[in-house]
Amino acid sequence: xxxxxxxxxxxxxxxxxxxxxxxxxxxxxxxxxxxxxxxxxxxxxxxxxxxxxxxxxxxxxxxxxxxxxxxxxxxxxxxxxxxxxxxxxxxxxxxxxxxxxxxxxxxxxxxxxxxxxxxxxxxxxxxxxxxxxxxxxxxxxxxxxxxxxxxxxxxxxxxxxxxxxxxxxxxxxxxxxxxxxxxxxxxxxxxxxxxxxxxxxxxxxxxxxxxxxxxxxxxxxxxxxxxxxxxxxxxxxxxxxxxxxxxxxxxxxxxxxxxxxxxxxxxxxxxxxxxxxxxxxxxxxxxxxxxxxxxxxxxxxxxxxxxxxxxxxxxxxxxxxxxxxxxxxxxxxxxxxxxxxxxxxxxxxxxxxxxxxxxxxxxxxxxxxxxxxxxxxxxxxxxxxxxxxxxxxxxxxxxxxxxxxxxxxxxxxxxxxxxxxxxxxxxxxxxxxxxxxxxxxxxxxxxxxxxxxxxxxxxxxxxxxxxxxxxxxxxxxxxxxxxxxx
Amino acid sequence: xxxxxxxxxxxxxxxxxxxxxxxxxxxxxxxxxxxxxxxxxxxxxxxxxxxxxxxxxxxxxxxxxxxxxxxxxxxxxxxxxxxxxxxxxxxxxxxxxxxxxxxxxxxxxxxxxxxxx
Numbered sequence: 001x002x003x004x005x006x007x008x009x010x011x012x013x014x015x016x017x018x019x020x021x022x023x024x025x026x027x028x029x030x031x032x033x034x035x036x037x038x039x040x041x042x043x044x045x046x047x048x049x050x051x052x053x054x055x056x057x058x059x060x061x062x063x064x065x066x067x068x069x070x071x072x073x074x075x076x077x078x079x080x081x082x083x084x085x086x087x088x089x090x091x092x093x094x095x096x097x098x099x100x101x102x103x104x105x106x107x108x109x110x111x112x113x114x115x116x117x118x119x120x121x122x123x124x125x126x127x128x129x130x131x132x133x134x135x136x137x138x139x140x141x142x143x144x145x146x147x148x149x150x151x152x153x154x155x156x157x158x159x160x161x162x163x164x165x166x167x168x169x170x171x172x173x174x175x176x177x178x179x180x181x182x183x184x185x186x187x188x189x190x191x192x193x194x195x196x197x198x199x200x201x202x203x204x205x206x207x208x209x210x211x212x213x214x215x216x217x218x219x220x221x222x223x224x225x226x227x228x229x230x231x232x233x234x235x236x237x238x239x240x241x242x243x244x245x246x247x248x249x250x251x252x253x254x255x256x257x258x259x260x261x262x263x264x265x266x267x268x269x270x271x272x273x274x275x276x277x278x279x280x281x282x283x284x285x286x287x288x289x290x291x292x293x294x295x296x297x298x299x300x301x302x303x304x305x306x307x308x309x310x311x312x313x314x315x316x317x318x319x320x321x322x323x324x325x326x327x328x329x330x331x332x333x334x335x336x337x338x339x340x341x342x343x344x345x346x347x348x349x350x351x352x353x354x355x356x357x358x359x360x361x362x363x364x365x366x367x368x369x370x371x372x373x374x375x376x377x378x379x380x381x382x383x384x385x386x387x388x389x390x391x392x393x394x395x396x397x398x399x400x401x402x403x404x405x406x407x408x409x410x411x412x413x414x415x416x417x418x419x420x421x422x423x424x425x426x427x428x429x430x431x432x433x434x435x436x437x438x439x440x441x442x443x444x445x446x447x448x449x450x451x452x453x454x455x456x457x458x459x460x461x462x463x464x465x466x467x468x469x470x471x472x473x474x475x476x477x478x479x480x481x482x483x484x485x486x
Numbered sequence: 487x488x489x490x491x492x493x494x495x496x497x498x499x500x501x502x503x504x505x506x507x508x509x510x511x512x513x514x515x516x517x518x519x520x521x522x523x524x525x526x527x528x529x530x531x532x533x534x535x536x537x538x539x540x541x542x543x544x545x546x547x548x549x550x551x552x553x554x555x556x557x558x559x560x561x562x563x564x565x566x567x568x569x570x571x572x573x574x575x576x577x578x579x580x581x582x583x584x585x586x587x588x589x590x591x592x593x594x595x596x597x598x599x600x601x602x603x
Contacts, residue, residue, distance in 0.1 A: 011491060048537050053544075074543050103568070111539050111565060121550055243502065252491060254534055254535065255502065261531050368520060
């Protein structure tokens with residue numbers, strides 16, 4: 001009786017949690033219901049964590065003497081890990097969001113790996129199936145942990161250049177094979193009872209070492225521009241690892257939540273790769289997004305010249321335009337110019353200018369990050385349009401205002417077969433009657449490709465920091481209004 | 487009566503298949519505008535791993551098991567709490583243009599437009 005009721009409570013709570021996770025994710029499919037979606041999922045999480053303390057009624061005989069210590073450790077770990085992460089998540093700037101997601105994702109992968117380690121060291125995994133699943137979960141979780149940390153380091157510019165050496169693919173392959181071999185040997189030894197060449201704990205340690213090393217080696221050569229896709233892959237990996245460890249622990253909530261995230265993360269990864277017109281394997285195994293070296297592009301092919309204009313003139317021109325489409329990119333976020341941009345947009349709207357935002361699927365450092373950054377500045381989301389919905393509108397727009405975006409408006413993606421971004425869907429900013437590009441300098445985009453748009457006849461460059469340029473535009477348009485009213 | 491759940495062999499595979507399909511369908515309907523919050527939201531959901539960590543830690547009977555179990559709960563709690571904090575912050579920012587207060591500026595700008603024209 002004493003063990004039955006806790007089991008029932010845990011079972012019902014975990015069932016409810018699994019339901020709430022899926023219902024919560026479903027509610028996130030619309031901006032209107034999305035905030036309640038995460039709340040619903042949060043309740044599920046809280047309930048599941050609280051209920052899991054009921055495990056104390058069913059602990060194994062061997063663990064009974066350590067129960068008080070273990071419960072104290074659990075409480076300390078929850079408060080410490082949860083508290084620090086909560087504080088970090090509340091405090092971090094919105095522009096650094098992808099890094100934070102990478103870190104939290106790595107933590108999940110690490111937790112899955114650690115659970116596998118406990119099961120392996122404790123010899124709790126019985127039977128070949130359980131053992132193999134534990135090891136696979138451990139491998140995926142470890143790769144996700146070390147890979148996510150490298151992704152974080154790259155996004156945070158701790159590691160600035162992709163690291164590439166000769167024969168890297170072969171090296172990675174060897175490390176992967178070594179990991180699998182050690183894993184296979186562990187299964188063999190545990191199943192046959194043969195005495196291993198080195199002690200079992202060492203063997204398990206070696207397995208985790210190889211898996212972690214593989215995660216690092218696999219992520220190092222990938223360029224910073226591709227990190228969002230990489231994080232999305234590792235997000236799916238962590239989900240998968242959690243699901244597999246859920247099977248080992250015979251916990252259906254972990255199995256369901258893990259597999260839902262595994263599938264969702266996979267789909268999200270494919271959507272992102274599609275938006276960049278590249279395959280996932282192309283991102284993982286070819287050296288694009290280099291930020292150096294890859295820019296062998298012939299400058300001479302591009303006709304025309306760069307035509308700089310004053311910020312004030314550009315601002316005033318837009319004030320008298322009928323339709324303006326704004327293409328924001330990461331440069332805007334870097335300059336912290338979202339607030340100024342929205343202020344400028346409100347001025348234009350007040351002057352009866354039809355203003356819309358066009359967002360490329362991979363604008364920013366993470367799909368949809370631009371939407372979040374604009375939302376943070378207070379831009380209503382019904383002014384924000386995605387690529388497919390707005391691309392035809394450029395043809396009858398008076399002005400396309402490109403701010404800190406580059407590759408996503410490069411017409412070379414449509415025309416130049418030799419361009420690395422050929423075939424990527426782009427925003428047709430070049431089709432607008434006039435294009436203003438706010439840019440810090442003549443530098444190339446993240447993918448390091450010369451942009452033909454900037455040299456086009458209808459394109460004018462406004463040089464400067466996005467926030468400063470927008471401030472000048474606001475001043476110019478305000479000045480107009482006042483002098484006219486006086 | 488026993489409430490201990492056991493899932494072996496094909497039952498587990500069925501659960502994985504159905505859950506995977508559910509995840510695919512649920513995310514399939516999400517607009518691009520929500521991709522970042524969604525990635526963060528699904529990142530939060532796999533924070534449920536903390537429950538597995540708690541199970542492992544509470545059943546630990548040796549010092550290495552306790553240490554690794556502590557580590558698992560620590561990381562899992564970080565995943566869950568951080569994922570929630572970040573997702574919640576992002577989603578709270580989405581709002582419609584329902585509450586605009588630009589009418590005063592609007593008329594002023596219109597007047598200036600008329601004069602210039």
